[in-house]
Amino acid sequence: MDDRRGHGQLPGKEQISIKDEEDGVDLKETYLRRIERFLKGAKEKEIESLFFYSNAWRREDSRYLAGFNFLGPFNVLLITPDGKVRMGVSCPSDFRKAKEELPWLEEIILETPDMGQMARAWEKTGIHGKMGVSGLDLLPIRLLKQLQKSFPGLALVSITDMVNQIRLIKSSDELDSIRRSAALGDKAYETFLESVRDGRNAYEIMADVERTVKQGGAEDNFMIIGIGGVDVMAMAPPTDRVPIKGDQVLTEITPHIEGYCAQICRTCVKGKPTRAQLKGFDIFLKSEEEAIKIMKPGVSVAEVAKAQNDVFRSHGFGDYVTVQYTRTRGHGLGLWQSEPPIINEESKAVLKENMVLIVHPNTYMPGVGYLVVGETVVVTKDGVEILTKADRTLRAV
Template sequence: MPEWNLAGPRYKYPVSSAELERRLSAVQAAMRDKGLDCCIAQTQSTIFDSITRYLTDSAANPYSTTLLIPAQGGLVLINHGVEMDPAPIPPTLRNVEKLIRKPYCQPFGCTDGMIGAVLSREIRSRGFRRIGVILRQLMSADTLEGVREGVPGCELVDFTAEFSRIKAVKSPEEWALIDRCLRAHEQLMAMVPALLRPGRMEYEVLADLEHASRYLCCDWLGNVAVGSAPGGGGVPFHQNPAANRRIERGDGVTVMIEVSGPGGIYGELARTFCLGEPAPALLELYETARDVQHAVAAAARPGVTGRELNEVFDDFVTARGIAKNGRFAGHGQGYDMMEAPVICPQEEMALEEGMFLAIHPELMRDGQFSICCDNFRVAAGGAERLTRTEQRIFALEF
């Protein structure tokens, strides 16, 4: 990977400075086209880190990381830490011209407004008035209120759609990171048969997969989940607090692996295993899940919206006695575990070549649950499956 000497031994898979400059230039050009003076953004989660990681190649702080993105020039980054205003900028933190550290923390009401006050001061000092907001659901109320009150006469403009379109189409460097992510998911899923045996707890299998993901240099665990059911049946997967059932001979086991690979880009892979023979109803439901995934992928061509793909999904499953999509049948992926475009009734964003998708129909019928989850790249003729793991229910002999 590029620039090992820049990041040193503390950083595994940095992207090049040229790639970071490409991203920032594309975002700033779109901002200027919309007549914005700057944008503001905030990240409080490593599973939704597309803004900070995308523009700086540095992971967000769980205490929250806030960015001021001028329409021209370098970024201002506000992070949790010992009070330093400004703070020294480490060499690994690129695209940033000013770093500010403040001792705030979400559960401490006495620090409410601290980020908003600093952000407002920086905006006022630059004379900015027309301010874009990126992914406002990720921004705290006290930060947005602080900007509204601290920058009199400012205009807040939603810039989410424009930003999402830019980052959804992956560059060659991003596709190299995606390839590492896909291979890690495949290796983890290939371990599952060796981890399953009668008497093990669901959380033990889950813990083994989390542990192995670290050894494969995956950045963040995201969502690793396991569920089991008696009689070779299908069951939804559970995260660690609820993964508390003992697996026995004859059970069906659903495994979901949704981690960010080396370099921070997320992928997603789910399969079902049976400690014996799977129930016929589960086999039939899995075939339907696989077939609807293929139908959606074939329709996922440039220019098609997430809403239109949702219609393909609904038409396919309702004809087979299965309920319509009640959540998301698939979505984009990147530094966000789930990013636009999404396959749901509300999504009007159109697909473009070079987008990275997970298509993961989750179907329920007659008490059975099945999922077929794989990773895809949008191409001119539809989405191409990138995951190499076989698409079947794996029957294990015990």
């Protein structure tokens, strides 16, 4: 056997026995059910096989379909019409890790620099017709050319939208991870406040938060920050700027636990907030509250955006809810920190039970500057559950 390959029989459901030691969940069964959903969706689109490409920045497909947190630069999964799953990994440590953690995979291949090992090995599968590719826009040209060489006439079509739609609704296990991430985000915000209070610069503030989330069990954290007043038009990566009296200090913290993230947006003030800051921030709080109040299954995402924007319009700030000043009024959350649906008034999406989103009316306010507040919520059968619990008022530190 080629030492860059590993083989394992994909068992029938009655043979599946791998269990999560903490809660007894049959992990392999979970992944097989997800694969079945993708194959069903593909069949409806007359797609014969599925190809999932993940890179070091976008690991969602590998996590969702195999629970595999790879270490190398990329990872691929090939699913043939019979439901068999083959994996390609990009470094020896991932090869060893996959063989140990995923014995149920049909085949595991360590890719070569020319990215041809997988394509050559998988010629025997007889793939033809349409291949649905998730991450087609991320696919390296070398790999694309090897696929075209090994499978002449194969039509590659993007299934990214289909994948996003299937992943919208979260399972109880996914929600459990997101709740833990939200609780850790609350704790990280307290660290953020302490660091601002201690007079640390933006680099140091972010380092303190990073320590808190990593010690709390997060494998990753996306975070941006803003310090200042009317000069701040948005949040950004850190600098060595130190908050001074009167500065607004704002952040977005996004811990990932077991791949799943929650997000919290908060603003505080170094010293005592001014009347203008308090009055302006009250509009943001009201905007967030009005949106959360109407959220439930069947409500359109556009209505959620409009509920936020109308609060600003009623106070004469309608120009500041446009794309000139703000990107979105929130978005979905899951294995990536900015998933569909995007909350804006043009969205065609509709809320469904067990969708997870962040609602954040973040924008620039003239005379005050950029302000943020945002909650991670899960849609329930008759409303939403707010997962982030940290004080959302304009804290003086």
